[in-house]
Each structure stands twice: as structure tokens, then as C-alpha cells.
Amino acid sequence: MGARIRSRLTDWTVLGPLVAVVALLLSWGRELPLPLVIVVALCLAAAVLAAVHHAEVVAHRIGEPFGSLVLAVAVTVIEVALIVTLMADGNGKSATLARDTVFAAVMITCNGILGVSLLVGALRHRVAVFNAEGAGAALATVATLATLSLVLPAFTTSRPGPEFSPAQLAFAGVASLVLYGLFVAMQTYRHRDYFLPVKQGADEHAEPPSSGAAWFSLVFLVIALVAVVGDAKVVSPAIEAGVDNAGLPHAVVGVVIALLVLLPETLAALRAALRDRIQTSLNLALGSAMASIGLTIPAIAVATIWLPGPLVLGLGSTHLVLLALTVVTGVLTVVPGRATPLQGGVHLVLFASFLFLAVNP
Template sequence: MIVGLRSLAARWTTVVPAGAAVLLAFTWGRTVPGAVVALVTLVLAGVVLAAVHHAEVVAHRVGEPFGSLVLAVAVTIIEVALIVTLMADGGEKSATLARDTVFAAVMITCNGILGLSLLVASLRHGTAVFNPEGTGAALATVATLATLSLVLPTFTTSKPGPEFSSAQLTFAAVSSLILYGLFVATQTVRHRDYFLPITRQGEVIHAEDHADAPSGRTAGLSLGLLLLALIGVVGLAKGVSPTVESGVAAAGLPQAVVGVVIALLVLLPETIAALRSAHRDRVQTSLNLALGSAMASIGLTIPAVAMASLWLSGPLVLGLGAVHMVLLTLTVVVSSLTVVPGRATPLQGGVHLVLLAAYLELAVNP
């Protein structure tokens, strides 16, 4: 029996995603009572850890930057499905859900994940070292996508309010896909070395030398379990979202807080994976995850909600308010100053985390 328990414990990364899928099947579309919410939260934490494990297995097999790209795209695709589903169920009150969730994802990735990664790496290794060429290209793409999709709608005049007209929304969606496609091609084909971890002497690390890569069968199994785990993360997050929404309303908090909670939940796997990479002094991998997730969140969400708006009733508000535009501008400026030297100290990590704290504070107390 003891051997059986140990065997089960060793296979927890397989058991937990499967258990999450079963729990999701029983809770989907139903009102979840408080006791079940507690169980869902516990399973949610376990499935996040399982997702990180399987993402690292896949990343080790395919190498960087493909590994971080797999996790970022997988999480974002399922995040988009969650946003569209909630928009379809939410009616008028979900008009700003896409904007709030995407902007929350940008702030969490560009300040939270990036700041924590720099802080962990610099505290452990003295300084955090990364490639400014690849990271700068990623940051420029994120800044352009965020401005086109979240800032311009506030100033356009073809349609009342901070909304795009149909033609403008189509342009933003196509531009987002083109820019994201160009970045992926640059990251994985033409200039792949710019996105690989580097040594403290500036030499590119082409392969990890601490362990043999897993077999194709193992990596394929982990890829399937990763997708199952991510479906569990987002599906269970949707299951508890009514509880979150009612809690937000009961506390008298703005509706935008719901978008923040959704983004925090779905970005947990990337956050943990980035921190593990930073702890191993693979800061470039951490930054690939952070900026790649921000880019995928905008580049895939905006086209998806543009398509969904064809059959969803109600407005689609994408334009940011003045306070959030100031925070976005400050984030881009500070991130640029962080990226240019190619190395960072705990100070840079702390600055980004303060920006995230300011965003969270203003989300709760606008």
C-alpha cells in the first residue's frame, strides 16, 4: 500500500489535471456552493503547479525560445476562450471585460512577472543578465499592440465612447495578428539567438547541459497534459467567477477587479515557470514568458473579440481611461530603461513591482 501511495504521489502531475477535468465536468454551468468553491480553489492551485511541470518538460524537449512560446500561446488561447464565454454570458456588464482582462494581463506580465524575475535573479546571482536585442524587440511589439488596441479607441471619433468602429476594429485585429506573426517568426527562425539565455560573459546558451532532454513520447504526453491542465485552470476559474463577481459587488469594488482576478488566475502557470527560470539564472527565458504572454494576450484576444462581436450584443469598450494610460506609458518607459543595458539589479525589479502595486491599488480604489 505504501508503494502504491508513493507511486501515486510520483504521478501527481498526471492525476491532478485528470481530477481537475472531472471536477470541471461536474461544476460546469452550475451554481457552485461555498464548500465546492473551496475544493475548486484547492484543485486550481494543484493544476497550476502541474501545468508548470509539463510546460517545463515540453520546453526542455523543444528548447528555447519554443518552450516559452508554447506555454504563452496555450495559456492565451484558453484565456481568450474564457473571455469570450464570459462576454457571451455577461450581457451589458461585460462590455469592458476584454479590455480590463487584457490590460490586467499586460500590467501583470510587464511589471509583475518581469519584476519578480529580475528581483529573484539579481538577489540570487548579483545581477540579472539577458539579451537586450531580443527583449527590446518584444517590448516594442507589446507597446505597439497595446497602443493600437487599448489607447487609440479612447481618441477615435467614428463611434461614440471609447470604442472602435467596425472598420477600425478590423484594422486593429489584422494588425495584431500580423505583428504577432512577425514576432514569432523573428523569435523562432530568423533571429532565434536573440531570445536564448546568455551567460554572464554574453555568450548564448544553445542547450541546457544539466540533464538529457526527455523523449518525444514523454514530451508529447506532457503537451497533452499541459493542455488538459490549462483547460482545467481556465474552466475552474470560470466556475468560481460568479462567486468572485458577487464578492466584488458585495465589497463595493469596481467591475474591473473581475478582469484583474481572471488575469491573475490564468497567468499563474507562466509566473511560476518564469520564477523557476530566474532562479536558475535563465532570465531571458523568464522575460520571453513575460513579454510573450503580454503580446499573445493582446495579439490573440483582440482578433478573437473582434470576431465574437459579430454575434455578441452590446458594446465592446476597448479604450483605456486616463489613469490607466498614464500607467501604461510609465510601464513602457521604465521597461525600456530596464531593457537597454541588458542587465538589471534588484532596484529595477522593485520599480516594476511598485508599478504593479500602483495598478492594483488603483483598480480597487480608482
């Protein structure tokens, strides 16, 4: 038993998150030179890989769709805490931080993660097969949450500009929580079979890890995710300086940080697609988008009680077009329950369009 514990504690999936947390503690709130920024970035990468490993251990123990839900919610809760912390600084650029972060998360998950999963799965297994009922329900929830929280503020008239009034923001927060809660209840209890992989891989028949191993991995999953989000915040000043020196819009910083924060879901979804578990990939992608909106907006609604400055949530015209095209394309993708490399390529082109327009608006 002692040898097993020592072996587990010296494993890279344990040392990686611990080293990343140490790097976070030593570098938090400091201006780092480029060599140390590179070291922190390497620690972040190690924490991402460890998070994917521990998420898969937990998922194997508790089964789908709980495994995908644990990873999505854990990342989002930490991300929300980071957003609120940054907004509390009260600088002039924090008014659009929540909107930019949430919209970037939606584009990354619904086009980037979903697109690469479908493309890789279809190329490797000829056709990517998934449950249309579950994917359709998830996409409908994401579209409704995004419309209530990011589209309507651009058209309401109670406040000048793309802002909600306090009553409207409270309603959006409650509606987001209700929708997210209903979806989780359906996903985990009433219609769980809609979110299970259509095909069972070899790992389905492998012996699941023990309860102790699963709890151990859950603890280190949280540690790894804290390290990922924290180290992303630490390297963000270097990213911001690079963006400013390159003459790029400030919104690019939020996109880069969102990409770093969502790396664990991206790698986990890609690994699931390689094993022909496309439904797991969709659970991760759409579940992360849903959690990002459904948990961020209520948290921001509460935080505005003490946060200074305005809160801009309404999207601009370019982003409204991208969101509408993403929803329409997503519906056409999930309705058949099958996808070829073409569908994956379409979503990746949409994601590339989002990245290009972020750099060149």
C-alpha cells in the same frame, strides 16, 4: 514498459489536471457553497503546478524559445475562448470585459511577472543578465500592440465613446495578427539567438526527455491549462460576490481571474529566474502580454459579427498613465541587458499601483 506507464499515470502531475477537469465538469454552471469553492480552488492550484511541470518538460525537449512560446500561446488561446464565451452572455458588464482582461494581462506580465523575475534573479545572482536585443524587440511589439488596440480607441472619432468602428476594429485585428506573426517568425527562426538565455544552467546539459514523454507532457499541459481557466471561471461567481460584499469595483473580478489564469506563467518565470535563466523569464512575461493582445483582438473582431452589444476597448486616463509609465520604465530596464534588484522593485511598485487603483480608483 507497463510499469513505467502505470507509474506515469499515477504521478501527481497527471492526477492533478485530471481531478481538476473532473471538478470543472461537476461544478460548471452551478452555484457552489463555500466549501466546494475551496475544493475547486485547490484543484486549480494543483493544475497550475502540473502545468508548470509539463511546460518545463516540453521546453527541455524542444528548447528555447519554443518552450516559452508554447506555454504563452496555449494559455492565451484558452483565455480568448473564455472571454468570447463570457461576452456571448450579453450582460451589461461584458462591453468592457475584453479591454479589462487584456489590460490586466499586460500589467501582470510586464510589471508583475517581469518585476518578480528580475528581483529574484538579481537577489540570487547579484545581477540579472539577459539579451537586450530580444527583450527590446518584444517590448516594442507589446507597446505597439497595446497602443493600437487599447489607446487609439480612446481618441478616435468615428464612434461615440472609446470604441472602434467596424473598419477600425478589422484593421486593428489584422495589424495585431501581422505584428504577432512577424515577432514569432523572428523569435523562432531568423533571430532565435536573441531569445536564448545568456547563461546556460545545469539543466541545459541534462539528457532531454524522449519524444514520447514530450508529447505526453504537451497533452497534459493543454488539459491542465483548460482546467486552470475553467476552474477560474467556476470560482469567479464566489469572487464576484466577495468583491460586491466588500464594496469594491467590478473590475477587480477581472483582475483576480487574470491573476489566476496567469499563474502557470508566473511560476514558470520565477523558477527560470531562480536558475539564472532571466531571458526565459522575459520570454514568458513579454510573450504572454504579446499573445494576449495579438490573439484576443483579432478573435474579438471576428466574434463581434454575432456578439450583441457594444465593444469598449479604449482605456481611461488612469490606465493610460500606467501603461505609458510601464512602457517607459520597461525600455529603461531592457536597454542595458542587465538589471539589479532596483529595476525589479520599480516594476513591482508599478504592479502594486495597478492593483491598488483597481481596488480604489
